[in-house]
Amino acid sequence: MLEKLLAYLSGTHQQIAPVDARLWRQTLETTPLLAALGANEQTDLKTLTEQFLAEKRFFGGDDLEPNLEMAIRIAALACLPVLHLGYHWLSELHDLVIYPDAFLVHREERDEFGVVHEHYEPLSGEAWEHGTLVLSWPDVLEAGARCDGRNVVIHEIAHILDDRNGAFNGFPPLHKGMDPVQWTADFSDAFDSLNQQLTQGHRPLIDPYGATSPAEFFAVTSEYHFERPDLLQEAFPRVAMQLERFYGSWERV
Numbered sequence: 001m002l003e004k005l006l007a008y009l010s011g012t013h014q015q016i017a018p019v020d021a022r023l024w025r026q027t028l029e030t031t032p033l034l035a036a037l038g039a040n041e042q043t044d045l046k047t048l049t050e051q052f053l054a055e056k057r058f059f060g061g062d063d064l065e066p067n068l069e070m071a072i073r074i075a076a077l078a079c080l081p082v083l084h085l086g087y088h089w090l091s092e093l094h095d096l097v098i099y100p101d102a103f104l105v106h107r108e109e110r111d112e113f114g115v116v117h118e119h120y121e122p123l124s125g126e127a128w129e130h131g132t133l134v135l136s137w138p139d140v141l142e143a144g145a146r147c148d149g150r151n152v153v154i155h156e157i158a159h160i161l162d163d164r165n166g167a168f169n170g171f172p173p174l175h176k177g178m179d180p181v182q183w184t185a186d187f188s189d190a191f192d193s194l195n196q197q198l199t200q201g202h203r204p205l206i207d208p209y210g211a212t213s214p215a216e217f218f219a220v221t222s223e224y225h226f227e228r229p230d231l232l233q234e235a236f237p238r239v240a241m242q243l244e245r246f247y248g249s250w251e252r253v
């Protein structure tokens, strides 16, 4: 099954060590999303990344051997959503499992006649309860590289943040001063609107996968918040405003 391959990253509460300078530079150079952060944010992100590398455990699936380059890239992308929220928002995330390609997940569904149908679904990422995140490496490489609104790491981290109130429902704990009623109204209206666009055969501005459920809508719009805020603003301005307040804003160069 899963093999633990990064012994030096395998325990919790390890000593925090400086991230390898060459690999950090390489991570920024190959990830325009991170390279676009201001100098102060990059310094803060590096600090969070070092903490993440010291505390979280990395495993490989399907004979993949995670290396330090992979761990740094994933850690940096995973810490971006909590740059302003604070590192403690990731406290429930413990393990990361990296697959060499899209991984197959066994699904069972019961139809209206009570017959159970089994199938395997290829996934690029999945957040499990109890703090495990599963990622396909090729999708991680694309995350933050093209800035097209698709970012599997931010997507799965959004699920982790969402789950902090005990359920994957698109409703993370809100900050003081944020109105939960307004949040729910803004997200519900946008979610309904996306579903309506799809029903009417229109091509939406954002990934239609967001129409699957309120949890997926929060995760997908979070991807756009970081990668294509312009598109999110155009598609759902009230959601864009809520996410700006939730994630905080920072300087970009």
Ligand SMILES: [Zn+2]
Pocket (backbone or CB within 6 Å): 155, 159, 215, 216, 219
């Ligand atoms: Zn999802």
